[in-house]
Amino acid sequence: MFGGAAVYLCLVGIVETFSRRWVIADVVSLGHVVLLAVGAGAGYVATMSHGEFARRRGPLAALAAGALVGASPAALLVGGAAIDLRVMFINASPQLYQILALGHAPAAAVPLLVALGAAAGLAGWALAAMAPRARRTLLSGLVVVLIVGIFQDLLQLLLQGPAVVTAVRGAVFTVDGPSAGGAAALCVLTWAVLAARGRYDGALRRATASLSPGAQRGLQALRWALVVGLLLIVPIAGGPFVAQVMVLVGLYILMGLGLNLEVGFAGLLDLGFVAFFAIGAYTVALLTSRGEHGIAHWSFWAAVPAAMAVSLVAGILFGIPVLRVRGDYLAIATLGLGEIVRLLVLSDALRPWLGGSFGIVLIPKPRIDGWELSGPRELYYLTLVASGFIAYVAWRLQDSPLGRAWMAIREDEDVAEAIGISLVTTKLLAYGLGGAMGGVGGAIFAVLVGSVFPQSFSLLISINVLVLIILGGLGSLWGVVVGALVLVGLPELLREFGDYRFLVYGIVLVVMMLFRPEGLLPAAAQRRELHAVDDVPAGEPASAIAVSGAGSAEA
Amino acid sequence: MSVLALDHLTKRFGGLIAVSDLTLEVPERTIHSVIGPNGAGKTTVFNCLTGFYRPDEGHVRFREEQIDGLSPDEIARRGVARTYQNIRLFANMTVLDNVRVGHHIHVTGTWLGTVLNTRAARLEEARVLDEARRLLQFVGLDDQRERLAKHLPYGAQRRLELARALASRPAVLLLDEPAAGMSPREALDTMAFIRRLRDELGITIVLIEHQMRVVMGISDRVTVLDHGVAIAEGPPAAIQRDPRVIEAYLGARHAETGFASDHVHGAS
Structure with a gap:
């Protein structure tokens, strides 16, 4: 099965595409990593499936499994030389064979591949036999190297400027990618950090706990200041492209926070959430556009509250017909409502006002006292402020009487009603407030693009937002942030891998639902108390991504 | 004066008559039990009282005010x-x-107050927390307050459900088999607890219960339902001697061996 997977990865072209990216310059490419990971995965599974016999037969089984995985690309190599596979598989190109042959002649490459596969299988066995803690440390080091390899362009970009920074860059990277020495240093550094953390973590915790409340609050503030500081310098350090991606992430965070209010807090499944995004965008478009459809020529700042108000009312109107609908039927009903909004703005009947399929154009950028927020960096800050504000509102609501009433409805609607919670008011507030948050996202989207078209508000956006909050952890605010970064940010940054990112995206989703259905950062009940939300260290999101990355690589 | 009254209440499900022409008066500060074999319509009565079902005929009155037809949350707000x-x-x-x-029905602040973190909202939140903790101490769960409800053992879950019901400061408390699944010892504790609710908090209690020991021990009055019809009503002592009640339970024994006989033994 794993051998098949290896051949499959070759034939669909993943290996070839990935090979253009050196994880360690001129030594190991991402394509090799993928194949080796398959071998190690085979070894790991083979060991695990032997259970009690792991001591004796484990290594042998892993060795055999790995060798088998190595043999399949070798077979492909030999077979490919004999028959032209390109008739069926356009990706079975000479380049692929070159990659598989590892620079040797095919005859020499076959035993080498089998041996490498066996070695990978043995590594898989070693991983399985290792203490979980050691395994985590080891894998973390490798994953860090992998991440640095994948994001090398971005990192190289970030590491520009002062001499110290440039020196670091020189140490780790060559022109083609991370150097062997640099990669090894990174790996060892990660191990050292993890080992130190393992040893001093307890002492550090005790030390923090023994501080006075004032000092603890200071530490807390320091942490937040660090996070905010980091967020502020992202577009400056990362350049316009990163800023652009982060704006997109921010828009999804806004929508995610809104939908999380409905689905995560109140348990009201909503597949038509894009409607609010569209309503927010169209409200701003109508109120500010300098084109023929503009009706008021308001400034952006006056239009945003209006967009919030309109989408709040829209949310309430949206909720009324589905008040008595539950579960699966609710999903279908909201799906229909979302489509209605899209079809309304597309319709010919409303074309004189909403522009039909031509949309509304000439939406001016927001201005502060003559300074136009036009570039991605400026809009990044706008999105940051908006997301921060909305996240604060969501956080306040979470631990409030209304938040508890929402959760009660999520848990048991009948009982909630029997203890005096008005289902009508509470549900409509969830739709209304959630809708208003989506509306803010739409408002920023309108000025970001400068125009609004019905095509921008497809069902796919609703589904994406739903997926990101499930991936992050339903009901968890940090989960929304992490989910948006992983699902929106990563694919944008990995554009060069073309359509394979969606394949990886799909694999990540399936693996997540199998092994971590509660999400990356679940809303633990203990964390719901006011202070504990801050306990998530700034580094948490990054490590969570690393974990998911490792999961998909093993798969 | 009766705090809760049923007036010729009838509830049908399709062709089945679950409750038929039931009239009942529950005076203030009393403990009133509704007993009867399985499927006698006891829980249906509760569902009509709380607005979850709408009666087909007849009325429910709370403090002389008609409450049938109101939604469950409106009835809860009145104190049930x-x-x-x-x-x-x-x-x-x-x-x-x-x-x-x-405690939801006593919260007066709005979500806007919470978001703006107004003084009123903070004070109210502190008051709610205070009252909740007092109630948790009352049922002996304060040290468990950060645990998830689903992780509590069975008996603690029963007490938590009671605490939640008490949090609305009800005038009438409807208890559906509060001693179900309990050992005789625990059932006795529960009885004492229910009596305290009446004596200390002045709550009127309507009780559905299978364990006769519990029912006969604490009830002021007992209504016996069989197939949706009230076949007897009176003080516990009279109910125990009532031939129709014995007949209903003995009749049930032929159908469900053992189970019903347990009730009769408990009663005697």
Whole structure:
């Protein structure tokens, strides 16, 4: 099965595409990593499936499994030389064979591949036999190297400027990618950090706990200041492209926070959430556009509250017909409502006002006292402020009487009603407030693009937002942030891998639902108390991504 | 004066008559039990009282005001709270939040106040927390308050459900088999607890219960339902001697061997 997977990865072209990216310059490419990971995965599974016999037969089984995985690309190599596979598989190109042959002649490459596969299988066995803690440390080091390899362009970009920074860059990277020495240093550094953390973590915790409340609050503030500081310098350090991606992430965070209010807090499944995004965008478009459809020529700042108000009312109107609908039927009903909004703005009947399929154009950028927020960096800050504000509102609501009433409805609607919670008011507030948050996202989207078209508000956006909050952890605010970064940010940054990112995206989703259905950062009940939300260290999101990355690589 | 009254209440499900022409008066500060074999319509009565079902005929009155036709939350606001036969907690919420949300009808602040973190909202939140903790101490769960409700043992879940119902400061409390699944010892504790609710908090209690020992021990009056019809009503002593009641339970024994006979032994 794993051998098949290896051949499959070759034939669909993943290996070839990935090979253009050196994880360690001129030594190991991402394509090799993928194949080796398959071998190690085979070894790991083979060991695990032997259970009690792991001591004796484990290594042998892993060795055999790995060798088998190595043999399949070798077979492909030999077979490919004999028959032209390109008739069926356009990706079975000479380049692929070159990659598989590892620079040797095919005859020499076959035993080498089998041996490498066996070695990978043995590594898989070693991983399985290792203490979980050691395994985590080891894998973390490798994953860090992998991440640095994948994001090398971005990192190289970030590491520009002062001499110290440039020196670091020189140490780790060559022109083609991370150097062997640099990669090894990174790996060892990660191990050292993890080992130190393992040893001093307890002492550090005790030390923090023994501080006075004032000092603890200071530490807390320091942490937040660090996070905010980091967020502020992202577009400056990362350049316009990163800023652009982060704006997109921010828009999804806004929508995610809104939908999380409905689905995560109140348990009201909503597949038509894009409607609010569209309503927010169209409200701003109508109120500010300098084109023929503009009706008021308001400034952006006056239009945003209006967009919030309109989408709040829209949310309430949206909720009324589905008040008595539950579960699966609710999903279908909201799906229909979302489509209605899209079809309304597309319709010919409303074309004189909403522009039909031509949309509304000439939406001016927001201005502060003559300074136009036009570039991605400026809009990044706008999105940051908006997301921060909305996240604060969501956080306040979470631990409030209304938040508890929402959760009660999520848990048991009948009982909630029997203890005096008005289902009508509470549900409509969830739709209304959630809708208003989506509306803010739409408002920023309108000025970001400068125009609004019905095509921008497809069902796919609703589904994406739903997926990101499930991936992050339903009901968890940090989960929304992490989910948006992983699902929106990563694919944008990995554009060069073309359509394979969606394949990886799909694999990540399936693996997540199998092994971590509660999400990356679940809303633990203990964390719901006011202070504990801050306990998530700034580094948490990054490590969570690393974990998911490792999961998909093993798969 | 009766705080709760049923006036010729009838509820049908299709062709089945679940409750037929039931008239009942529950005076203030009394403990009134509704007993009867399985399927006699006891829980249906509760569901009509709380507005979950709408009666087909007849009326429900709370303090002389007609409440049938109101929605469950409106009835809860007037001061009727209940527990369930199969415990229905908010499983994924903490013990504390279960009780705090039970307090919902007395919360006057709006969400806007919470978001703006106004003084009134903070004070109210502190008051809610205070009252919830007092109730948790009352049922002996304060040290468990941060646990998820679903992680509590069975007996503690029953007490938590009670605390949640009490959090709305009800005038009438409907208890659906509060001693179900309990040992005789625990059932005795529960009896004492229910009596305290009446004596200390002045709550009127309507009780559905299978364990005769519990019913006969604490009830001021007992109504016996069989196939939706009230076949007897009176003080416990009279009910125990009533030939129609014995007949109903003995009749049930032929159908469900053993189970019903347990009730009769408990009663005698």
